[in-house]
Amino acid sequence: KRAKCIIDKDYVIAEVDPKLYGSFIEHLGRAIYSGIYEPSHPTADEQGFRQDVLQLVRELAVPIVRYPGGNFVSGYSWTDGIGPVAGRSRRLDYAWQSIEPNQVGIDEFADWCRKAGAAVMAAVNLGTGTPQDAGYMLEYCNHPAGTYWSDLRIKNGHSEPHNIKVWCLGNEMDGPWQTCALSAADYGKKARETAKIMKWVDPSIELVVCGSSGPHMATYPEWDRVVLEHTYEQADYISMHRYYENEGSIENFLASFADMNEFIKTVAATADYVKAKARSPKTMKISFDEWNVWYIKKQTRIPWTEAPAILEDRYSLLDALVFGGMLCTLLNHCDRVRMACLAQLVNVIAPIFTEKGGRVLKQATYYPFQQVSLYGRGTALKTLTEAEKFTTTLYGDVPSVQTAATYNGEDGSITVFALNCDMKEDTELVLDLRSFGSVTMREHRIMDGPDLFAQNTFAAQDTVAPRNGSIVAGRNKVTTILPKLSWNMFRFG
Numbered sequence: 001k002r003a004k005c006i007i008d009k010d011y012v013i014a015e016v017d018p019k020l021y022g023s024f025i026e027h028l029g030r031a032i033y034s035g036i037y038e039p040s041h042p043t044a045d046e047q048g049f050r051q052d053v054l055q056l057v058r059e060l061a062v063p064i065v066r067y068p069g070g071n072f073v074s075g076y077s078w079t080d081g082i083g084p085v086a087g088r089s090r091r092l093d094y095a096w097q098s099i100e101p102n103q104v105g106i107d108e109f110a111d112w113c114r115k116a117g118a119a120v121m122a123a124v125n126l127g128t129g130t131p132q133d134a135g136y137m138l139e140y141c142n143h144p145a146g147t148y149w150s151d152l153r154i155k156n157g158h159s160e161p162h163n164i165k166v167w168c169l170g171n172e173m174d175g176p177w178q179t180c181a182l183s184a185a186d187y188g189k190k191a192r193e194t195a196k197i198m199k200w201v202d203p204s205i206e207l208v209v210c211g212s213s214g215p216h217m218a219t220y221p222e223w224d225r226v227v228l229e230h231t232y233e234q235a236d237y238i239s240m241h242r243y244y245e246n247e248g249s250i251e252n253f254l255a256s257f258a259d260m261n262e263f264i265k266t267v268a269a270t271a272d273y274v275k276a277k278a279r280s281p282k283t284m285k286i287s288f289d290e291w292n293v294w295y296i297k298k299q300t301r302i303p304w305t306e307a308p309a310i311l312e313d314r315y316s317l318l319d320a321l322v323f324g325g326m327l328c329t330l331l332n333h334c335d336r337v338r339m340a341c342l343a344q345l346v347n348v349i350a351p352i353f354t355e356k357g358g359r360v361l362k363q364a365t366y367y368p369f370q371q372v373s374l375y376g377r378g379t380a381l382k383t384l385t386e387a388e389k390f391t392t393t394l395y396g397d398v399p400s401v402q403t404a405a406t407y408n409g410e411d412g413s414i415t416v417f418a419l420n421c422d423m424k425e426d427t428e429l430v431l432d433l434r435s436f437g438s439v440t441m442r443e444h445r446i447m448d449g450p451d452l453f454a455q456n457t458f459a460a461q462d463t464v465a466p467r468n469g470s471i472v473a474g475r476n477k478v479t480t481i482l483p484k485l486s487w488n489m490f491r492f493g
């Protein structure tokens with residue numbers, strides 16, 4: 001098979017906002033307890049945070065982490081998570097039918113984020129919560145001093161404000177599974193009134209309104225239109241959520257990137273319709289704040305336990321390939337999708353997996369995320385790619401090679417990402433970097449292998465990990481090989 005890809009310095013999509021490589025930690029399963037926080041763990045620091053996990057998070061260079069949910073947030077009282085840890089209430093978490101011990105709250109999470117080199121993206125409760133609760137939480141976090149809530153933060157040991165800049169107005173409020181779900185109009189009004197209070201409290205923040213929970217919702221994309229009509233003035237982003245799984249057709253699963261592409265285009269078009277109707281000069285940004293591969297949706301388990309081991313998906317090479325394709329789609333839309341969160345980061349549908357009291361593991365999806373987070377920065381460039389198509393029952397004919405590219409103006413390096421979906425043959429790819437003068441290929445990293453379903457385990461930790469490909473010479477046009485069913489990263493300098 002043959003494919004070609006033209007990349008030109010002038011075909012700019014946008015400067016990549018580093019927030020495109022955000023992630024998400026929810027009070028869910030073992031994400032917090034025995035994930036990031038385990039005071040009895042041998043690597044725990046003075047606050048009880050696992051340093052083995054922190055190290056792997058730092059190596060992903062995640063710039064922002066969404067917290068505390070997710071579905072959890074819609075029944076959560078943030079005040080349960082502040083003050084002396086020993087005196088905190090144990091509560092029923094309605095969303096995940098678990099017991100929430102509240103040993104970690106917003107103060108501890110802000111500290112953890114500082115240690116991880118990330119910012120907090122906080123969500124307020126618009127299920128059981130009120131607009132005023134949201135204002136109080138923001139005041140607690142961001143107001144410098146001299147008021148009830150800011151002084152309470154100081155009393156609780158944080159003299160400096162957390163200065164949280166991005167806030168989500170609830171979570172998936174269109175979903176019947178959500179605690180106190182709302183209609184689009186009711187949510188739109190509640191989100192707008194909450195937004196007004198929050199921007200009065202701190203005008204420097206940015207706000208994310210809930211878009212549809214996914215394109216499968218009966219109310220999609222009407223929900224997005226109605227919500228934006230109520231909130232266009234106050235909102236800075238509309239959220240998108242999408243998870244994919246292998247439902248029996250590898251072709252359909254591999255083509256998830258094409259579906260994600262259509263989904264983004266529809267939400268952007270809906271937002272632009274509202275923009276035109278509102279005669280607004282503002283273009284609504286998209287926060288794709290939940291995306292991943294996710295299989296385990298429901299699990300039989302004993303309800304009302306603390307930190308149950310739920311939604312602990314283990315990822316395969318195939319999942320990592322699909323995941324790479326999704327990363328390319330996000331990058332190719334980074335003019336509009338200014339922020340995204342890999343859902344989630346530790347233990348729950350996550351690239352990092354821990355043993356309670358024991359080891360930590362990089363799942364297969366850790367690697368594509370790390371590569372794109374580290375090197376998919378700078379200027380995103382359009383890749384004009386011609387490749388054969390493959391047929392899917394869900395999305396029609398889809399190109400078998402998905403690509404994305406970035407240019408770093410500071411050091412002149414170019415990075416190209418490529419997913420080869422061809423199941424039978426390698427593809428000879430001509431990379432035409434015509435406007436770049438003379439460039440040298442420095443690196444070709446490949447994820448592929450004989451077993452699509454291979455996974456990393458504690459016994460064989462590097463079963464699915466990138467390997468080196470051949471370095472090919474050429475002034476600014478190189479012919480290289482994308483192995484069948486492979487994820488590739490090329491770096492040129």
Ligand code: AHR
Pocket residue numbers: 026069070071072171172290343344
């Ligand atoms: O990420 C897991 C869950 O998926 C989140 O809590 C919810 O927002 C979504 O349905």
